[in-house]
Amino acid sequence: MTQQLRMTKQRAAVAGALDATDEFRSAQQLHELLRDRGDAVGLATVYRTLQSLAAGGEVDVLRTEDGEALYRRCVRDEHHHHLVCRSCGTAVEIDGPTVESWAARVAAAQGFSDIEHTVELWGTCAACRAAREG
Amino acid sequence: MTQQLRMTKQRAAVAGALDATDEFRSAQQLHELLRDRGDAVGLATVYRTLQSLAAGGEVDVLRTEDGEALYRRCVRDEHHHHLVCRSCGTAVEIDGPTVESWAARVAAAQGFSDIEHTVELWGTCAACRAAREG
DNA sequence: ACGAGTCATGAGAACGATTCTCAGGCTTGG
DNA sequence: CCAAGCCTGAGAATCGTTCTCATGACTCGT
Numbered sequence: 001m002t003q004q005l006r007m008t009k010q011r012a013a014v015a016g017a018l019d020a021t022d023e024f025r026s027a028q029q030l031h032e033l034l035r036d037r038g039d040a041v042g043l044a045t046v047y048r049t050l051q052s053l054a055a056g057g058e059v060d061v062l063r064t065e066d067g068e069a070l071y072r073r074c075v076r077d078e079h080h081h082h083l084v085c086r087s088c089g090t091a092v093e094i095d096g097p098t099v100e101s102w103a104a105r106v107a108a109a110q111g112f113s114d115i116e117h118t119v120e121l122w123g124t125c126a127a128c129r130a131a132r133e134g
Numbered sequence: 135m136t137q138q139l140r141m142t143k144q145r146a147a148v149a150g151a152l153d154a155t156d157e158f159r160s161a162q163q164l165h166e167l168l169r170d171r172g173d174a175v176g177l178a179t180v181y182r183t184l185q186s187l188a189a190g191g192e193v194d195v196l197r198t199e200d201g202e203a204l205y206r207r208c209v210r211d212e213h214h215h216h217l218v219c220r221s222c223g224t225a226v227e228i229d230g231p232t233v234e235s236w237a238a239r240v241a242a243a244q245g246f247s248d249i250e251h252t253v254e255l256w257g258t259c260a261a262c263r264a265a266r267e268g
Numbered sequence: 269a270c271g272a273g274t275c276a277t278g279a280g281a282a283c284g285a286t287t288c289t290c291a292g293g294c295t296t297g298g
Numbered sequence: 299c300c301a302a303g304c305c306t307g308a309g310a311a312t313c314g315t316t317c318t319c320a321t322g323a324c325t326c327g328t
Contacts, residue, residue, distance in 0.1 A: 006276070
């Protein structure tokens with residue numbers, strides 16, 4: 001069912017870069033990171049890989065306030081949300097308080113179907129705050 | 135304090151277009167809509183106007199799954215969330231169940247500050263569903 | 269190991285949304 | 299009515315992301 005994906009060194013490199021951090025990273029950041037690391041991978045490939053990983057639920061994706069996509073390999077498989085640092089991307093996986101049932105209920109009441117929800121918290125982590133305030 | 139904004143016919147047109155609908159609309163959609171209506175306004179101006187309206191809290195903004203910005207003039211002034219139709223943009227304003235306090239609590243527990251949250255529900259409205267299923 | 273058939277890669281072009289530039293137009297305070 | 303300055307609009311410029319296509323790398327059957 002799951003289409004066969006060849007394991008190439010590029011895919012391994014991207015996956016490795018993701019595994020190496022807890023922070024949400026953009027495709028371009030990962031691209032640079034891999035280049036600096038010596039495992040240069042084409043930008044297009046980074047995008048493609050992230051896309052397939054996301055499609056397979058292997059990585060979580062979210063959008064910055066200005067629309068940029070950020071990726072992160074999460075520990076949990078089950079659905080969850082995040083508390084993300086706006087400046088460094090550090091993220092903590094959190095539970096949404098009964099968001100699911102609430103979402104379903106509200107949606108049904110309005111006649112909507114195929115419901116999905118987005119719940120993310122953005123903030124400044126302690127480290128970044130300290131760095132900023134000096 | 136709030137810098138003086140001149141009331142020009144373009145600004146009025148954009149605001150008017152927003153007032154005329156309940157649906158979330160992209161800058162480009164509004165631009166076309168105004169052109170068709172006869173109140174042609176430059177695309178750049180539409181973007182600028184939406185930007186200032188959003189900054190002033192006069193309109194709500196949210197991002198499509200693929201990063202496009204959608205705008206809507208909401209009825210409520212207080213903070214609220216939305217149940218939005220993926221295909222037509224129709225939206226219903228809804229209350230988030232104690233999201234605020236939950237967000238603050240979780241954030242504090244993790245040492246984060248300057249918290250903001252994003253809570254949106256996406257679905258297919260009854261009309262669009264009917265149209266799709268025939 | 270050899271070759272065919274495929275999927276993957278990468279450089280650069282193409283895209284779509286949004287922002288910037290700048291010369292000329294409109295508003296507003298006085 | 300005038301001056302000073304915000305506004306506007308067309309087009310160029312950005313930026314993130316996707317597409318194109320020639321070339322490279324896997325896999326499998328033999």
